[in-house]
Amino acid sequence: MNLFLYLSTVLIWGSTWLAIYFQLGEAPVVVSVAYRFILAALLFWLLLKLTGRLQPLSKRDQGFVVLQGICLFSLNFICFYNATLYIPSGLVSVIFSLATLYNALGNRLFYREKLDARVLVAGLVGLVGLLVLFLPELRQTQSEHVVKGVALAALGTLFFSLGNMISKRNSLQGLSPLTTNAYGMGYGSLLLCLILLLTGQAPVLPSSPTYWGALVYLSVFGSIFAFTAYLMLVARIGATRAAYATVLFPLVALSLSALFEGYQWSLWSLLGMLLVIAGNLIINDQLRLPTLRSLVRQAN
Numbered sequence: 001m002n003l004f005l006y007l008s009t010v011l012i013w014g015s016t017w018l019a020i021y022f023q024l025g026e027a028p029v030v031v032s033v034a035y036r037f038i039l040a041a042l043l044f045w046l047l048l049k050l051t052g053r054l055q056p057l058s059k060r061d062q063g064f065v066v067l068q069g070i071c072l073f074s075l076n077f078i079c080f081y082n083a084t085l086y087i088p089s090g091l092v093s094v095i096f097s098l099a100t101l102y103n104a105l106g107n108r109l110f111y112r113e114k115l116d117a118r119v120l121v122a123g124l125v126g127l128v129g130l131l132v133l134f135l136p137e138l139r140q141t142q143s144e145h146v147v148k149g150v151a152l153a154a155l156g157t158l159f160f161s162l163g164n165m166i167s168k169r170n171s172l173q174g175l176s177p178l179t180t181n182a183y184g185m186g187y188g189s190l191l192l193c194l195i196l197l198l199t200g201q202a203p204v205l206p207s208s209p210t211y212w213g214a215l216v217y218l219s220v221f222g223s224i225f226a227f228t229a230y231l232m233l234v235a236r237i238g239a240t241r242a243a244y245a246t247v248l249f250p251l252v253a254l255s256l257s258a259l260f261e262g263y264q265w266s267l268w269s270l271l272g273m274l275l276v277i278a279g280n281l282i283i284n285d286q287l288r289l290p291t292l293r294s295l296v297r298q299a300n
Contacts, residue, residue, distance in 0.1 A: 005233040012226035014252025017089035018260055019214040019222065020081055026206035029081040030199070034192035035215055037073050040223035041185035047224075048182050055179040064170055065180050066187045071163030073181075073188025074195075079156030086149030087137065090257030094133060094250040094276055095153040098126050100283045102161035110165050118282055126279030133272025177231055185223065250276065 023032045048054040057065060083092045101123045107113040130150075137146040170180045196203070206212070250273065257263035 002233065002236055005229045005236070008229045009226055009233060010248045011252060012221050012229075014093070014249040015256060016218055016222040016226075017080075017084070017093045017253045018256040019217050020084050021089040021257075021261060022210050022214040023218075024081070024084060026208050026211040027204040028201050029078060029085075030192055030195050030201060031204055032215070033074065033077045033081060034189060034196060036077070036218045036223065037185045037189045037192065039215065039219040041182065041189050043220065044178075044182040044185060044224050048178060053176070053178060054182065055176045057175065057179070057183065061170065061173060061175060062183070064166055065175075065183045068163050068166040068170065068180060069184035069187030070191055071159045071166060073163075073185045074191045076156040076159035076163065078192075079152045079159065083149045083152035083156065086145040086152070088254075088257040088261045088263045090250065090254035090261070090263055091134070091137070092149070092153045093253035094273065095130065095150065096157050096160070097250050097276060097280055098130070099157050099161050099164070100280055101126060102157060103164055104283060106161050106165045107168075111168070122279045122283035124279075125282060126276050129272045129275025129277075129279060131272070132275060133269050135268045135272070136266050178228070181227065 026032070027035075045054065080092055080096070083095075101119065104115065104119040108115040134146060134150065137143070167177065167180065171177060195201075254263060254265075254273065258265060
């Protein structure tokens, strides 16, 4: 069962980046993100309501859930969708995998958790990996597009991490992540609709079956099924071991980018990818760094 949950999380979330790519150009970005989370919120809320798992929330808790929805289910995805306009979706997923570093810094800032030296080392390794990975892209004549894509993906990851910090607060208050995410998707959808209203963007109904297929996949599998599988995995094997799945997302995403978007692997991109993975392994405590004490013991 654990293996099924693990593979489901990796394969689905690793492939959602390509599904985002398939929606580009068919409708404005905000429209596509709104469609995704309106559908996901309705289905998720209805599922929890029918199964009796929808938890009541106080007014104060609802306020934090609103913030969670803004960060996790609207602004971050606006950034990710726009980033995919400039760089391959697989590269967006690589930047997103550095959310573990953002989370470590956020835990220090908001919850006063000790910032281990391992976090700083992991961050340095990961950033060097990103520079190496994007080196071939930056050498192109349209390198300013690459910079825009990287900046948008990094901003989206920041919003995602802030959403994680708010979600952690809600969990510490005894709120079910399923309930807060179901409501959060709804609030995120409302914000997206407000943005459409204020910017005068009319809803567009694309005629492409590929677009609607990608929408259903993103809403049902990417936003509901995979997240539920991940939560079940966290409950069964713990958050630290479950977080290792995020390391494999970019491998799936970049492989699909090579097949469908024409992304070309190079020695630099492979080296950069390995460095980013190493950074994630270090921060998740899967790749232990030798301490000074252990080195002295080995020397003796």
